[in-house]
Amino acid sequence: xxxxxxxxxxxxxxxxxxxxxxxxxxxxxxxxxxxxxxxxxxxxxxxxxxxxxxxxxxxxxxxxxxxxxxxxxxxxxxxxxxxxxxxxxxxxxxxxxxxxxxxxxxxxxxxxxxxxxxxxxxxxxxxxxxxxxxxxxxxxxxxxxxxxxxxxxxxxxxxxxxxxxxxxxxxxxxxxxxxxxxxxxxxxxxxxxxxxxxxxxxxxxxxxxxxxxxxxxxxxxxxxxxxxxxxxxxxxxxxxxxxxxxxxxxxxxxxxxxxxxxxxxxxxxxxxxxxxxxxxxxxxxxxxxxxxxxxxxx
Numbered sequence: 001x002x003x004x005x006x007x008x009x010x011x012x013x014x015x016x017x018x019x020x021x022x023x024x025x026x027x028x029x030x031x032x033x034x035x036x037x038x039x040x041x042x043x044x045x046x047x048x049x050x051x052x053x054x055x056x057x058x059x060x061x062x063x064x065x066x067x068x069x070x071x072x073x074x075x076x077x078x079x080x081x082x083x084x085x086x087x088x089x090x091x092x093x094x095x096x097x098x099x100x101x102x103x104x105x106x107x108x109x110x111x112x113x114x115x116x117x118x119x120x121x122x123x124x125x126x127x128x129x130x131x132x133x134x135x136x137x138x139x140x141x142x143x144x145x146x147x148x149x150x151x152x153x154x155x156x157x158x159x160x161x162x163x164x165x166x167x168x169x170x171x172x173x174x175x176x177x178x179x180x181x182x183x184x185x186x187x188x189x190x191x192x193x194x195x196x197x198x199x200x201x202x203x204x205x206x207x208x209x210x211x212x213x214x215x216x217x218x219x220x221x222x223x224x225x226x227x228x229x230x231x232x233x234x235x236x237x238x239x240x241x242x243x244x245x246x247x248x249x250x251x252x253x254x255x256x257x258x259x260x261x262x263x264x265x266x267x268x269x270x271x272x273x274x275x276x277x278x279x280x281x282x283x284x285x286x287x288x289x290x291x292x293x294x295x296x297x298x
Contacts, residue, residue, distance in 0.1 A: 026250020144261025
């Protein structure tokens with residue numbers, strides 16, 4: 001092939017690559033990380049991060065403050081009727097659905113619209129969309145810090161004055177009751193800490209629901225505080241206590257990810273399901289006495 005033909009081919013404008021995202025802040029941070037990864041890998045490619053409100057529950061952008069730094073758009077496509085139908089498994093599988101699934105598979109095989117999680121890094125010049133969860137992309141410390149700069153991650157010192165707990169309830173009651181973690185599990189984890197860590201007699205529980213101090217009265221000898229603040233600041237606050245206990249939530253996942261990326265020492269306890277996602281999302285973690293991520297059964 002002559003040099004002139006190659007030069008003409010290189011001048012062909014590639015289509016905008018749209019990265020679609022559904023879900024709350026945790027999902028949005030995963031999609032944003034993927035955006036930054038592709039931005040570095042394909043510096044000349046036009047990228048767009050598309051946040052959807054649709055799903056079983058309505059979700060809105062929690063990263064609007066980065067609009068002046070990346071190409072971010074929001075689509076208000078939530079339909080409560082569709083959400084209820086999906087939740088009740090009432091969608092009918094007819095010929096149209098079968099044809100749509102076949103087309104979806106074909107587009108994925110050709111890498112036009114990528115929907116298979118294992119193909120997210122196989123971007124080709126004609127790829128126009130990626131519609132995945134971005135949970136297997138292998139985040140490095142460098143990329144996590146790049147994300148941290150974008151979302152204004154605070155620079156603080158490790159806080160050894162309290163044990164931090166993220167206790168998610170939210171929509172799990174209605175959507176995934178099996179994922180709810182009983183408060184007795186959290187209490188047992190704290191009571192079974194090594195004596196060195198158990199000397200921390202202040203426990204701050206961050207939750208999106210109304211909790212009662214009586215729910216944790218078994219934690220004798222401890223001062224307990226319950227906080228309900230916005231999601232991003234919940235992640236920031238829980239990144240710095242020496243001991244952190246997470247539950248079945250991407251909020252807990254992102255606390256662990258930021259701690260890994262910024263090499264913040266301490267003990268991190270995650271439910272087995274979240275621990276497995278953490279292990280897939282970041283590059284291999286070197287654990288030592290200063291940084292431990294410990295899975296626990298729920």
